[in-house]
Amino acid sequence: MFDLLVQLDITFVVWITCFCAVTLSAGIQRLSGQAFGIVAAPLIALVAPQFLPAGLLLLGITVGLTSTAVDFSALTRAEIIPGFFGRALGAVIAAMIAASITNVDLIAGLTGAVVLFGTILSLSGLRITIQPFSLIMAGIAAGLMGTITAVGAPPMALLYQYEPAKRARAMQNTFFFWGMCISVLALAWQDLINAKHLIFAGSLLPAIVLGLAVSMPLAKRLERQTIRPYALGLSMVAATTLIARLVFA
Known part of the structure; x- marks a missing residue:
């Protein structure tokens, strides 16, 4: 563990905070089809923004x-x-935009702003018809937001928020998986992924296993609307704290 912390140049408190954030967000993602980035990103940005978005x-x-x-x-x-x-x-x-951003605090601030925007979008109650055009536009928005800040779920979540729980989870998780893959490839294309990102992600894989394991028995008992307000509330608090810290630092 000591060698890991030295390689990442972080303290154990920072690492365990990231571990808990990933565990929580992985479980919520499994249950609702959204919220991995919107929960984990602002929490990680508070303690280790250097690992965003690639990690x-x-x-x-x-x-x-x-x-x-x-x-x-x-x-x-x-x-x-x-x-x-x-x-x-x-x-x-x-990815082309991200290549020009070198300030870690700017990435953290953008993450907080995107999370707040996404939370407000999720709570707006807008109902948009699911059709090819709306899917393309939501995909573009998700790609822009997700690749720069690791928070790309809100546009698709807005489209599927009134769909049956199982269908909404399936579609959002599929778009989520594809989005993660394509965003990683786009960042790699611009040389924005390094060894520390890989080590950081590898060290937190057990957190994903834990989050998914805990969520599995809950998936049939909980409707996504049950946990959604709590996930959005946590995201809003974390994002507000992040922005306030950057503004008043």
Whole structure:
């Protein structure tokens, strides 16, 4: 453990905070089909912004893959291609923008702002028809937000928030998995992923296993609306704290 902390240049308190954030957000992602980034990103940005967005996106690939496999039968395949296309386009544009951002505090501030925006969007109650155009536009927005800040779920969550729980989870987890993969590839294309990101993500893989294991028996008992307010509330508090710290530092 000591060698790990030396390699990452962080304290044990920082690492265990990230571990808890990933455990919590992985469980919520499995239960609701959203919230991995919107919960974990602001919490990690408070203590270790240098690992965003790449470190969290790498972890998200594992979360998305395992969560998608569980509800695979509920996928609506006709909706996948437009969403995938939009996410890929947004990720490519975002990676070029991210290459010009070198200030860690700026990334942290953007993360807080995106989380607040996403939370407000999730609570807005907007109802948007799911069709190819809306899927492409939501995908582009998710690609831009997710690749720069690791928070890309809100646009798709807005589309699927009134769908049956199992279908919503399946579709959002599928878009989430694809989004993580394409965002990581886009960042790698711009040389924005390094060894520390890989070590950080690897060290927190047990947190994902723990979060998913705890959430599995709860998936059939809890509707996503049961935990959604708590997840959004935690995200808003963390994002507000992050922005306040940056403003008044």
